[in-house]
Amino acid sequence: MSRYDIRLSIGYTYPGFVRDARHILRIAPLKASGQRVERFTLDIKPTPRETASERDFFGNRTDHVLIDEPHETLSVEMRARVRVDRPLPALGQTLHVETIRALARASRDSEGESPLHFLGAGRLVAPSPAVAAYCAEGLEPDQPIGEAMLALARRIRSEFRFEAGVTTISTGVEETLTARRGVCQDFSHLMIAGLRGLGLPAAYASGFLRTEPPPGQPRLEGADAMHAWVEVWAGPQMGWIGFDPTNGCFAGEDHVLVARGRDYSDVAPIDGVLITSGPQRHHHAVDMIPIGEAVRN
Template sequence: MTRYDIRLRIAYHYPGHVKDARHILRVTPREIGGQRLERASLEIDPVPAELASEPDFFGNACEHLLIHQPHDELAIELKVRLAVERPAPDLGMTPSVAAISALAAAARDPGGDSPIHFLGGGRLVAPSPEIGAYLRETLAPDAPVAEAMLALARRIKAEFRFQSGVSTITTTVAETFEQRRGVCQDFSHLMIAGLRACGLPARYASGFLRTEPPPGRPRLEGADAMHAWVEVWTGEDVGWMGFDPTNGCLASEDHVLVAVGRDYGDVAPIDGVLITSGPQKHRHSVDMVEVVDPR
């Protein structure tokens, strides 16, 4: 088991006063997959006139807030202590790639965790036949699906370059595929678009990544902000399993899951409606450190 203290800070500066605003926050880690919250605090400035907690369709913790007073800045700070216990799974014991595709096609469960919601398009990502053909080079139909997914994550890590500043929220998977570079969001969207074209359920996972790795291990890419990876459905027995194409690895105890969805559009840390003029300035930082002495 590993314990972490995590601090997330999100700040906006607006060029003109915002009269009022409605926001949805998706920043609190989920208590699922070996994760357990020990304590959490959320500070918002200006203080909301209304604040309500309600999970969304996919089971993500959401804070709905309404700010009435005029403001030109918004500051959000989340502090959590969380325990993670996620033993390494036996990848070879998962069903084959072909079996998972058949099981997903036959699924009828309408719940938010069902694979049926992660086979088609979302708000930002649709299945891509071109990327699907690229992924099939690594997806032997008779291979255990988890082993195939890890090989695929490692291939994306090897063939695509992590580079900040070359993409935005509007960057398409086709552009990422052509440029062979981007950040964790781009690589996750690309992997999802290709897997869905292959009939394999894949969903976008948003969360935190250990900032400083244990001694002797390399620092992972994407640890200074909220991170993204991919969860793939591996059948009813094991369920969803995480794979990180940015770092070419399994989602392990280094990864803390906050939200899942069809793509980034379902899991944005902050979403909402406000009226102002001119471009906004945005700051976003994450500190995640292991708690050596949990007292």
């Protein structure tokens, strides 16, 4: 079991005044998947005239915000204390790959966590035959799904290079497969597209990842960032299990889940509608601090 104090800071600077704006935030840690939210605050400037919170179709908390005064900047700060109890499951005892494929195909559940919603296309990612062929290498029908997915995540980690700034939100999975480089979003989309092409339900997970400072050095304030990984449906008993292709590991107690969807478009931290002119500047910073650990400013 691990406990963290988490702070997320998001800021926008606009080239001119924004008269009014509507935003949808998906930045609150989930109260599910082995997590307990012990404390949560949300501070938005300018102060919104209207706010409302609800759960979306996939069970994610969404905060709806209306700001109706002219503003040149937007500041959002989320603070939370989260307890995570997500030990490594017995991956070797999970159902076989072919069994999961058959169960997913036969499912008639229509709720947000149903595997049916994670077999087809989202707004950004669709099943890809080329990526499916890549993911199928070494995948055996009688292999436990948990072991198979951990092996695939480790393979992506070893064969692709993490490189920021070379991709965008619109980069396609085939392009990532060819270039063999990108960031966590690209590797997660790649794994999702391949698994869905093989008939295996896969979801995009967004959240926070604990990062380790160099040995002997304190953690730097604002050094972390939001992260993405993949959750794979392991049957009605085991449910969804997370795997991180960027780091080649099980998504355990170092991962704090914020939102789950078909791809990034379902879980973007901030969406909305506003009118301004010219390019806007954006920044975000994350502190994910284990309880009792010091931070250097």
